Amino acid sequence: MQVKLTYRFTSRLSMRIAKNGDVHVSAPIGLPKKTVEKFVAEHLDWIEGARQRTLARQQKRAAFYGQLPLKTRKDRAEAVARLKTIIEPMVERYARQMGVTPSAITYKAMISRWGMCNIKTHVICFSIYTLLLPEWCIEHVVVHELCHLLEPTHNARFHALMDQYFPQWRAARKQTRLIQS
Numbered sequence: 001m002q003v004k005l006t007y008r009f010t011s012r013l014s015m016r017i018a019k020n021g022d023v024h025v026s027a028p029i030g031l032p033k034k035t036v037e038k039f040v041a042e043h044l045d046w047i048e049g050a051r052q053r054t055l056a057r058q059q060k061r062a063a064f065y066g067q068l069p070l071k072t073r074k075d076r077a078e079a080v081a082r083l084k085t086i087i088e089p090m091v092e093r094y095a096r097q098m099g100v101t102p103s104a105i106t107y108k109a110m111i112s113r114w115g116m117c118n119i120k121t122h123v124i125c126f127s128i129y130t131l132l133l134p135e136w137c138i139e140h141v142v143v144h145e146l147c148h149l150l151e152p153t154h155n156a157r158f159h160a161l162m163d164q165y166f167p168q169w170r171a172a173r174k175q176t177r178l179i180q181s
Contacts, residue, residue: 001051005036013039017050019058061111064179068132070109079128080107086135087126090142098165100149114141114176117148124149133176140172 002022007029013036015025027036040047070076088105095101103122110116110127117124124145130138143166151158162169 001047003040005033007031015040015043015047017047017054019054021051021054023047064132065111065129068129070128076109076128079131083107083126083128083131086138087130087142090139091124091146094143094146094165098146098150098161100146102146102149115145117145119148119152122149133179136168137172137176137179140166140169140176143169 004018004022004024006024006026008026010026010028013025013027013031015023018024023040025036025040068079070079084107091102091105101122102117102124104124106123106125107128108125109129110125111129113127114130114133115124115126126141126145130141133141143162147158147161147165150161166172
């Protein structure tokens with residue numbers, strides 16, 4: 001285990017576990033290193049538990065995304081073809097209802113997000129891994145990205161649009177976050 005210490009303009013010591021298992025400690029500027037070492041030593045049980053939880057979460061994510069093999073071009077092409085048959089009719093239906101038109105729909109193997117919308121070019125990109133979601137959650141992602149063509153930010157107007165076009169969006173978002181975490 002490696003401990004990375006950063007001095008900051010803060011009033012207290014804090015620490016977090018990085019994805020690689022290292023401990024990142026933030027300390028007030030001028031705090032003696034001995035005090036930081038004592039703080040870390042006093043919290044070894046917490047650190048070990050947090051490292052185990054981080055590892056378990058990473059293993060769960062790897063297992064989830066590993067369900068969809070995308071190792072070859074053929075795998076990727078087959079997954080994109082399957083995804084298109086699900087997403088494109090949804091995009092067509094909701095785009096008509098909303099009065100928007102994406103300029104293009106693309107697909108990438110993204111694991112940090114289910115979709116994204118470039119509001120300047122109106123290109124919408126979906127993660128190929130949305131294939132692993134239940135269809136109603138895929139529908140949520142589609143509506144979410146199309147709503148960005150009407151409202152770029154996640155403000156009250158955006159949420160009102162989501163309520164209007166996909167009222168169960170909060171439950172779908174909760175479900176996708178559970179799957180992805």
